[in-house]
Amino acid sequence: MEKLLYTKDPSLRVEGFQKVEELPEELEKAVVLVDIDTVGVSSLPDLKEGGNIPVAITSKSIPGYTIKLVSLGFYDVLRKPIDEERLRRILQRLDGSQKVQRIIYIHRQEEEISGELCKELCSIVGNPEGKMREVLLRVGKAASLDVPVLFVGETGVGKEVFAKALWKTSRRWNGPFVAINCSAVPSELLEAELFGYEKGAFTGAISSKEGLIESAKGGVLFLDEIGDLPLHLQPKLLRVLQEKKVRRLGSTKEIHCDFRLISATNKDLKRLVKEGKFREDLYYRISTVEIYIPPLRERKDDIPLLVDCILQNISRETGKRIVGYTEGFLKKVLSYNWPGNVRELENALTRAVSSCSGVVLQEEDLDIVTQDYEDYSLESLEDALRREVRRLIEGGERNIYYTLMDRLSKAIVREAFSLLKGNYSKTARTLGINRLTLKKMLQEGARCVPRV
Ligand SMILES: Nc1ncnc2c1ncn2[C@@H]1O[C@H](COP(=O)(O)OP(=O)(O)OP(=O)(O)O)[C@@H](O)[C@H]1O
Numbered sequence: 001m002e003k004l005l006y007t008k009d010p011s012l013r014v015e016g017f018q019k020v021e022e023l024p025e026e027l028e029k030a031v032v033l034v035d036i037d038t039v040g041v042s043s044l045p046d047l048k049e050g051g052n053i054p055v056a057i058t059s060k061s062i063p064g065y066t067i068k069l070v071s072l073g074f075y076d077v078l079r080k081p082i083d084e085e086r087l088r089r090i091l092q093r094l095d096g097s098q099k100v101q102r103i104i105y106i107h108r109q110e111e112e113i114s115g116e117l118c119k120e121l122c123s124i125v126g127n128p129e130g131k132m133r134e135v136l137l138r139v140g141k142a143a144s145l146d147v148p149v150l151f152v153g154e155t156g157v158g159k160e161v162f163a164k165a166l167w168k169t170s171r172r173w174n175g176p177f178v179a180i181n182c183s184a185v186p187s188e189l190l191e192a193e194l195f196g197y198e199k200g201a202f203t204g205a206i207s208s209k210e211g212l213i214e215s216a217k218g219g220v221l222f223l224d225e226i227g228d229l230p231l232h233l234q235p236k237l238l239r240v241l242q243e244k245k246v247r248r249l250g251s252t253k254e255i256h257c258d259f260r261l262i263s264a265t266n267k268d269l270k271r272l273v274k275e276g277k278f279r280e281d282l283y284y285r286i287s288t289v290e291i292y293i294p295p296l297r298e299r300k301d302d303i304p305l306l307v308d309c310i311l312q313n314i315s316r317e318t319g320k321r322i323v324g325y326t327e328g329f330l331k332k333v334l335s336y337n338w339p340g341n342v343r344e345l346e347n348a349l350t351r352a353v354s355s356c357s358g359v360v361l362q363e364e365d366l367d368i369v370t371q372d373y374e375d376y377s378l379e380s381l382e383d384a385l386r387r388e389v390r391r392l393i394e395g396g397e398r399n400i401y402y403t404l405m406d407r408l409s410k411a412i413v414r415e416a417f418s419l420l421k422g423n424y425s426k427t428a429r430t431l432g433i434n435r436l437t438l439k440k441m442l443q444e445g446a447r448c449v450p451r452v
Helices: 044-048 065-072 084-097 114-121 131-143 159-168 187-195 231-243 269-274 280-286 300-318 327-335 341-355 378-394 400-419 424-431 435-444
Strands: 030-035 053-058 076-079 102-106 149-152 177-181 220-224 245-247 254-256 260-265 289-292
Touching: 030 084, 053 065, 065 076, 076 084, 131 159, 131 289, 149 159, 159 177, 159 220, 159 260, 177 187, 187 231, 231 245, 231 280, 269 280, 300 327, 300 341, 327 341, 378 400, 400 424, 400 435, 424 435
Parallel strands: 030 053, 030 102, 053 076, 149 260, 149 289, 177 220, 220 260
Antiparallel strands: 245 254
16 A cells, blocks of 8 residues: 655645555554545544544535534545645644654545535434435435435434435535425415415415525425325426426416425325325426435434434533433333334433433433333223323324324234234235235335325
8 A cells, every 4th residue: 555655845746645445554643634525524533543633625615514524523624626735734734743644545436425424414313334324325316416306204204304414415505495394384375385476466465475486596495294285286386396487376477496396205105196185297206316214113223323412412402411321211212113203202302301300311211101011901002002192292293193093003914914824815804904905004014104
């Protein structure tokens, strides 16, 4: 492995730097130029050990990024292409205080790592080796394409967090991020909100107003719960997406609008299409890239990392000092299935912190009902359900009925199917349901998306 020695030579040229795919074994006292666009920042702790001086190299010029990188531990940040004069100044600055012996340029060919950038920029927590890696890679790739993206996943999995990460790492990062939840606005108001209106367009329109589509010009329009977009607005949205023009209510003038659509849903849109509740052409238009975010119960390795991060945030916000938690506490967190995902975890931890009398969270501070109860009677099941309904309502969850019914029906079907050794006819007969319905439920069991 060739290494470039730092010689104080003023004619030092960047092109002469050693490029290595992986960290060299001995790095002591090296200035390590880390191409973070391709290598990421995960190697930082290793680099700093042994007194190396990491300098980040990036082509991204996102506001706050330099500060973020320096706060992570980089000595300085250089933009690509590397300005040799700036590099030389950094080296001279260092030379007085540290004996720099060599400079190494670490770089990786893959572009995949922009996913890592999303992670750092948006404080997305997840095990880098786990399921979130795939999601981050997909977000990283989608960021460079200016096409509509649809995030699919249960409530509280982080669809909006990822939508923002996508926006911040796309070429539209300096444009606005305009978000609206289609299920939270009554259908008659949603049209005016999205498309805008002219004065007198309807009773109460005392002045004209631009719609959110117009406001998203140059940036991103985030349509949350797009599955709840009323049928009569769907062709209007489709037209806007096709023609890149919007017409305010009460106007004949078309206004050009250049925005990127990112949408999210916790519903099975393909099923809504089949049921005639969502237009097929719109579905294909909004889902050029579809990214599925798995529920927390399918990525339990993320939970300890999330717990640490959420507890730090809660401590910061509330001023209540929490130094850790017992093994029993973490065991209880891990044994629960978190149907409300990260949002529910945040709410449960907030409650745990407020009920904790010391600085270490105990098992009993967590008021969740874990699955390993011993009492199998229907009464106890009803009790558990009552507690679960109360907890979900207090946690501000939506779609409670469907989430619970979906989980219950799937649990019943799966258990019967496995007890009856995978015999479809027998299971259908025993459960008293149609064979086709059974097959469909078993197929859909893997995704578990609550639906109406
Ligand atoms: N990977 C993550 N790292 C850190 N925080 C996360 C992560 N995923 C989700 N969160 C947090 O969980 C909460 C819910 O996330 P978000 O609102 O993005 O979920 P959602 O899937 O859009 O939910 P809904 O479908 O109900 O709108 C937020 O407070 C968010 O900051």
